[in-house]
Amino acid sequence: MHFAPWLWYSAVTLVAWGIVGLLQKLSTNYISAESSLIWLVGGFLLLEPLLYPGLAVFHYSRWNLTWALLSGVLNALGAWALFTALKSGGKASIVAPLTALYPLVVIMLVPFVLHESITRLQVVGVVCALIAVLLLSA
Amino acid sequence: MQSALQEETVVTSKHRWNARWFWYSMICVLCWGGWALLSKLGSREIPPETMQFLFTVGTIPVCLALLIGAHGRLEKSPHGITYGILNGILSGVGGLALFAAYHSDGNTSLITVVTALYPMITVLLAITILRERFRFIQALGLVFAAVAIVIFSL
Numbered sequence A: 001m002h003f004a005p006w007l008w009y010s011a012v013t014l015v016a017w018g019i020v021g022l023l024q025k026l027s028t029n030y031i032s033a034e035s036s037l038i039w040l041v042g043g044f045l046l047l048e049p050l051l052y053p054g055l056a057v058f059h060y061s062r063w064n065l066t067w068a069l070l071s072g073v074l075n076a077l078g079a080w081a082l083f084t085a086l087k088s089g090g091k092a093s094i095v096a097p098l099t100a101l102y103p104l105v106v107i108m109l110v111p112f113v114l115h116e117s118i119t120r121l122q123v124v125g126v127v128c129a130l131i132a133v134l135l136l137s138a
Numbered sequence B: 001m002q003s004a005l006q007e008e009t010v011v012t013s014k015h016r017w018n019a020r021w022f023w024y025s026m027i028c029v030l031c032w033g034g035w036a037l038l039s040k041l042g043s044r045e046i047p048p049e050t051m052q053f054l055f056t057v058g059t060i061p062v063c064l065a066l067l068i069g070a071h072g073r074l075e076k077s078p079h080g081i082t083y084g085i086l087n088g089i090l091s092g093v094g095g096l097a098l099f100a101a102y103h104s105d106g107n108t109s110l111i112t113v114v115t116a117l118y119p120m121i122t123v124l125l126a127i128t129i130l131r132e133r134f135r136f137i138q139a140l141g142l143v144f145a146a147v148a149i150v151i152f153s154l
Helices: A005-027 A033-051 A054-059 A062-087 A092-099 A103-113 A120-137 B002-018 B020-043 B048-069 B078-103 B108-115 B119-128 B136-153
Strands: none
Touching: A005 A033, A005 B078, A005 B108, A005 B119, A033 A062, A033 B048, A033 B078, A054 B048, A062 A092, A062 B020, A062 B048, A092 A120, A092 B020, A103 A120, A103 B020, A103 B108, A120 B108, A120 B119, A120 B136, B020 B048, B020 B078, B020 B108, B048 B078, B078 B108, B108 B136, B119 B136
16 A cells, blocks of 8 residues: 555545534534634634745736635535525435535546546545445435 | 335425525535635645635635624634634644645545545544444445545555
8 A cells, every 4th residue: 555645635634624523513512503614714714824925925826816715715605505505404414415425526527627537446436435425424 | 105105205306306405505515516626726836825825815705794694693602612713723724734635746536535535534533532323324434435545545
């Protein structure tokens, strides 16, 4: 087995977000999902002084800066849509696995947008991972 | 009996297509799919720290809209606030690592799929820390997740 750098980075994300999932459960025991999201952005803002890029930010292309900003908008809009789905009568046991399937959108678009492909064995891995996401979120 | 069951299935699926929650779930899937793809596009040039900085700036308008929708009223539970802020810090750390993965030469689909497996850590922590019951379906999910990770590491 060989853990490529991307797999190590992804493992850090996996663990950090896995803990977030637990804290999310604990936080919504005390406050609403919307308040929880607002305080989560509060946590993001605490990190901002450490990440502040200064004027270097203007060295990047306008398009890439737009993608970076839009990624934040879409992430937060996705969270809002999830809360609204749950409030509109969707059962958590159905909504959570359904929304966890967002990688499918990426998998479908990547060959056209980024011209990347994956091997047959990796396709098997992707299918296993998507089944795992469905089962674990249910 | 069977026809009654079929009728019920048709009614349920009809309800699902008409249900607002279903379409909000689809909006969520599209938004999060778009978020992952745009994160990769931006990360090709921009380093992870700056990506996380800009990502946070992007979340602010939606956060403000939610705050206005709540008429500026937020619950004041110290526990809730602490967990919420900790969520943000850890989400930020996870986001930084995700942008670093996208910034590297890794395959976008594989990175997105692997990081979406985070519920497996939540399930393991919920069982060990919150003493939640370990269900068969979760055990099966962990097996599939392990197989996927082994395949990606080959």
